Amino acid sequence: MRNLSLLTDLYEFSMANGFQHDLPDTQATFDVFYRRVPDAGSFVIAAGLQQVVEALQQFHFSSEDLAYFKQLGLWDADFLAYLADFQLDCQIQAVAEGTPVFPREPLLTVTGPIAQTQLLETLILNILNHQSLIATKARRLTFAAEERPIMEFGARRAQGPDSAIYGTRAAVIGGAKSTSNVLAAKAFNIPAAGTMAHSWIEAFPDELTAFRKWAERYPDNSALLVDTYDVLNSGIPNAITVFQELRDRGHQPVGIRIDSGDVAILAQQARKMLNAAGFPEAKITISNALDETIITSLLQQGAPIDNFGIGEKLITSASAPVLSGVYKLAAIERDGRVEPKIKVSASREKLTIPGKKQVYRLYNVGTKQAFADLIALTNETIVGATNLAVFNSNPLSVDHHHVLTNFDARPLLVPVTLEPATQLSVQVIQSTSQDQLAELPRATQRLVNPDVYPVYMTAALGQLQTELLHQATVSE
Ligand SMILES: Nc1ncnc2c1ncn2[C@@H]1O[C@H](COP(=O)(O)OP(=O)(O)OP(=O)(O)O)[C@@H](O)[C@H]1O
Ligand SMILES: O=P(O)(O)OC[C@H]1O[C@H](OP(=O)(O)OP(=O)(O)O)[C@H](O)[C@@H]1O
Numbered sequence: 001m002r003n004l005s006l007l008t009d010l011y012e013f014s015m016a017n018g019f020q021h022d023l024p025d026t027q028a029t030f031d032v033f034y035r036r037v038p039d040a041g042s043f044v045i046a047a048g049l050q051q052v053v054e055a056l057q058q059f060h061f062s063s064e065d066l067a068y069f070k071q072l073g074l075w076d077a078d079f080l081a082y083l084a085d086f087q088l089d090c091q092i093q094a095v096a097e098g099t100p101v102f103p104r105e106p107l108l109t110v111t112g113p114i115a116q117t118q119l120l121e122t123l124i125l126n127i128l129n130h131q132s133l134i135a136t137k138a139r140r141l142t143f144a145a146e147e148r149p150i151m152e153f154g155a156r157r158a159q160g161p162d163s164a165i166y167g168t169r170a171a172v173i174g175g176a177k178s179t180s181n182v183l184a185a186k187a188f189n190i191p192a193a194g195t196m197a198h199s200w201i202e203a204f205p206d207e208l209t210a211f212r213k214w215a216e217r218y219p220d221n222s223a224l225l226v227d228t229y230d231v232l233n234s235g236i237p238n239a240i241t242v243f244q245e246l247r248d249r250g251h252q253p254v255g256i257r258i259d260s261g262d263v264a265i266l267a268q269q270a271r272k273m274l275n276a277a278g279f280p281e282a283k284i285t286i287s288n289a290l291d292e293t294i295i296t297s298l299l300q301q302g303a304p305i306d307n308f309g310i311g312e313k314l315i316t317s318a319s320a321p322v323l324s325g326v327y328k329l330a331a332i333e334r335d336g337r338v339e340p341k342i343k344v345s346a347s348r349e350k351l352t353i354p355g356k357k358q359v360y361r362l363y364n365v366g367t368k369q370a371f372a373d374l375i376a377l378t379n380e381t382i383v384g385a386t387n388l389a390v391f392n393s394n395p396l397s398v399d400h401h402h403v404l405t406n407f408d409a410r411p412l413l414v415p416v417t418l419e420p421a422t423q424l425s426v427q428v429i430q431s432t433s434q435d436q437l438a439e440l441p442r443a444t445q446r447l448v449n450p451d452v453y454p455v456y457m458t459a460a461l462g463q464l465q466t467e468l469l470h471q472a473t474v475s476e
């Protein structure tokens with residue numbers, strides 16, 4: 001496992017050095033949250049916690065790191081000695097991977113000595129922002145595909161090895177069923193899947209020979225790529241010939257892949273031809289720069305597609321390539337006294353929510369129907385109450401005050417162990433993610449103009465935010 005402890009911005013070290021001197025014995029709590037959902041969706045699928053845990057388990061500085069720091073000449077000997085003996089002493093709380101999370105609510109919190117918590121900012125954001133972005137994109141694609149299987153095909157177009165490997169992991173959390181990426185398949189125990197490239201077809205004297213050679217070698221994995229020359233006049237007729245030969249030898253043909261042209265029309269024609277030839281069970285896979293808009297359109301056109309192969313638009317989240325998750329100071333603590341902190345900015349949207357917090361998912365009583373989330377201070381007790389006054393957590397909201405009645409509340413942030421522990425498989429994460437999505441109002445999940453899901457703050461938290469905002473603006 002790599003040590004990623006230097007994968008950070010220089011200023012984190014510079015601040016940590018200063019904190020060691022100027023704020024000794026000070027604990028801090030930072031929150032990770034985001035403000036805007038990529039692709040104008042309504043939620044993000046949280047992903048990457050496992051890799052955060054692994055990075056933190058490894059967090060230390062080697063003798064080469066220390067030699068490099070010395071050479072930089074920026075920090076004093078005390079701080080270098082502190083880094084040499086570095087022992088991470090932070091507590092992490094986080095939502096489970098695969099949880100749909102909404103703007104402004106913390107999906108991970110870090111509490112510990114302020115120098116340490118500051119040092120972790122960039123690394124934690126790097127991991128969570130990437131995987132959550134790709135998991136969210138995969139969820140959109142899965143929604144568009146109406147749960148038809150998606151094969152992740154993006155390794156060749158990902159932005160380098162890490163984004164291919166961890167992007168694939170995130171894609172499966174978001175709903176992809178298999179991957180062509182062998183390293184990711186092995187690392188995360190994901191089904192490895194694939195068909196063939198055009199080069200296979202081109203390398204033989206003709207298409208029929210290429211299909212036959214493939215079927216001889218892989219009689220039970222005969223997904224044939226039919227668009228190298230002419231889908232309707234050559235690709236499908238040749239595939240049918242080979243499927244008949246396979247059946248005569250006692251094998252079940254898998255299907256075809258179409259990778260160019262008007263894939264709705266070609267899939268319709270292909271379905272008719274395969275059915276007429278006695279292969280109604282042969283699957284049709286489509287690929288070629290697919291995204292959720294194209295998939296929605298293809299299904300609206302009635303294209304009889306069984307599987308989607310999706311590469312570049314998934315692995316790079318091409319239409320929305322950034323998730324701007326942030327890491328903001330929520331509180332500091334000294335001599336047992338907690339001091340909540342707020343960041344006021346010229347843009348009201350960027351006002352942070354102060355204090356040590358918990359996030360609750362609220363359900364209609366006795367049901368699994370979630371109707372809102374609630375951010376509360378950790379020292380508040382949230383039970384299914386009648387008449388709980390709350391504030392909208394969106395500083396731009398107009399309907400600021402609400403009263404909630406009769407709900408069940410489930411806390412989302414749970415303690416995360418940094419001790420070695422059994423990992424959940426990505427398939428289990430995918431399936432619990434789907435269960436959690438099923439709890440949300442369906443209209444929050446649609447791809448275009450989804451309903452806004454309310455995220456409230458308790459009255460105590462709302463008042464704290466208002467007070468701190470007032471103090472900060474008065475003291476300016
Ligand atoms: N019926 C359709 N409706 C909507 N989008 C489609 C349809 N058929 C294909 N597309 C999409 O349109 C885009 C362009 O398709 P086209 O076949 O022109 O691709 P291309 O990459 O230019 O062709 P080629 O792969 O042969 O070079 C692709 O993203 C493809 O998935
Ligand atoms: O378009 P994407 O969503 O990224 O899906 C992956 C693409 O990668 C392959 O094309 P490529 O031209 O690289 O190789 P090929 O010869 O196998 O078609 C495949 O045929 C898809 O078109």
Ligand SMILES: O=C(O)c1cccnc1
Nearest residue numbers: 153180193194195196309
């Ligand atoms: O197996 C496939 O069909 C495949 C793999 C990667 C990229 N495009 C297609």
